[in-house]
Amino acid sequence: MVAWGAVAVQAFIYSTLIAFLTMGFNLTYQTARIPNWAHGTFAAVGVFMTLWVTRVWEMPTYYSVILSFIVVALIGVAVYLGVIYTLKRAGAPEILLLISTIAVDIILIAVLNIQADYIQEVHKLNSRGFLLREEDIVIGFNLDQEIALQEGVDILLNVPLIPPSTVPGVLLVAPTLLLGFTLFFLFLLYKTKFGMAMRATVENPDLAEVVGVNVDMVNLVSWFLTGGMAGVAGALLPLWFRSYPAIGSLIIINVFAASILGGVRSLSMAIVATYIIGYVEIMGTAWISTIIPEIGGVSTASYRPLIPLLLLIFALMFIPEGIYGLLEKYRERKIKARTEGIV
Amino acid sequence: MIQDLVLQLPLEGVINFIVNLVFFVAVYILVATALNIQYGYTGIPNFGLAFGVAVGAYVAGYFPGRLLYSMYFEEVKAKVEVMCPTILENPDQAYIRCNIFVRNALNEIIKAEPGLSTALLILTLVIAIGAGALMGLLASIPAIRLRVDFLMMSLIAIAEGVRIIGENYEPLAGGTLGVTVPALLGWMEPILGFPRIVQSFILVMSATVMTMALIYLMLRSPYGRLLKAVRESEDAALAVGIDVNRVKIEAMIIGTAVAALAGAIYSFYLGNVVPTSYTRYDWTFWPWLMLLLGGRGSEIGAIVGATGIMTLRRVISVYKHSFSGLLPFDVIWLERIALGVAFLVIMIFKPYGLFPEKPFRLKGVHELPRE
16 A cells, blocks of 8 residues: 555655756756766765764754755865866866766765765764654654654655654755745846846857856856755755765756756756656656566666656657757747737 | 785785786776777767676676576586575576576586587677667667767766666576676686686687777778767768768767677676676776776777776775775775876876877878979
8 A cells, every 4th residue: 555645745855855956957057068967966965964963963953954055065166166167277178077077976976985984983873874854853743753753664765754744844944945046046047137147158158258247257156056055955865865975876867857858948947847757756666666566576666766767768859958948949939920910 | 015015915816916907907998999989989978888888797697597597407407406496496586596506507517518608608799799789779869869968968877777777677687696607618627628717818818809800990991080070070070971870879889889798708707797896987987087098089098098097906906905994984985086086187187198099191181292
């Protein structure tokens, strides 16, 4: 028996957290013209911030959201200045810039693993496959936390579910923050002068530079903000999902699939596509598991990452311009029809 | 200090080390050359290189063992049924569950069958190449016409998909635990007196030398220049009537087939296939670094890069355990950091590698008429 409500909640949080990343991925993709392959691992840094804050330093959980924002934003700036800006100035072709983000990813994952080993060795804490649900604040007070944790077992991740009478904090905090960031970006991009410079850079970096836009500054700010957002998403991740150092490599596939499906040029459609992929992935796995519980000696849920992959291939083959491109085409056709009437 | 460490190694260890090294270098030369065809010559940034290697390994893990198992089922059953009762009820499952016993029984049997096992070895390698070619084609279908950044990300995603299937789907290659590969050159031991290490050596060297010779013939022919034309400018190539997508798909097919061959001989050498060991670090990132270090698109770049880096890695792998007690973390992560840093350093300071590609000269085209 599948608790569909619980699965839907699972999909909601999963998609919400990945939406932070998709939005940031698309923004830096548009301003710096390179897909940041390390974006998933940026989130993984936030994941470990939460582990340090809650378990090692034993501070209130949500401090790590602020801390991760700052730390990962600075990592973003460092990566931009130290790697991408340097390579661009040396006249490196686009392809080497792409590879450089993979190199950054390799280094970051290794560093995360080193500190994970250190946490395990020195602080005797589980740092691979840890889950910090009990560190989350609980909103709604009718049930004791202890009892709540014993109720129900999540079919996908084999972890206890909190019954709906209490609401874990992440369930409210994540969407609120996502909404806040989205509004902030809309304001920044469309109501401020700097936003105009950003949009100009997206349209045509060379032309923007000619008219006096400081393209490097635009890039720096976008790497700072998107890094910070990835940090926030990462900080919230272990409050609901089992986490480990290489979690970024898994998430980045979702981010990339959502980015293509939504259309790389649009922030809002990327978020829509993230939710589509998240729901299809989680609900789809739960549904298929009820029909075929086991494929090739392991549970069907182990193949879950294949779903965003298939959606990615589907998008590449049939709508390579993404949902945004489709809407754009539709809009163009409408305008054409209208003007034809006038002429 | 290094001298002391070397002297501590027994002679047999040194010989083993050298044979192992030659073997690893040979396999990685093949993989780096596969990448050179795709990226160096044609400009396809295949960051999913590992899936080609994995496909070849899965073929080696799936095909010869299962075929022999069905051919000699009665003999194997007689030998194995005591240790592994599953074989009586579910022979199919028993192949994976009692894999080691089955392998031992099969190795005993095929020792007396030189003709069959050699034919099977060649057939397996051919199937591995074919499966690699097919995978190259399949991966190209959604991806090849994309812009370079989309193309790269799609290939990474496809490689991830192959990894997920290989690591989970047990009938293919035993899932996370892996599966053994029968020693198809085992007949050399009783007949010619060659021990296992020599058998593998013969296999690896002959496969590598033949493949590399073929590849060099191909790359030096006008076909090599066709690939480079596509890399240099797709628009210009289109304008002179080259079917750009077709050429790129061909490069993907050839490269992935070579990678699959490397994967198959690698599994024959090890005598097993463990899907979790076909990581992107070992089979995508390291070959990429080798190619970038040696020089992409140059004729000896892949060979120099693979030899240099593999030698360094093997030497480190011998000594790294002496450090493991001193640090509060696994030393493998230091190697990974070195890998990432090496990428950045090469890209910033030596973007064309140690042996940059030389412009080719054609008689009558590049030679100006004498005044």
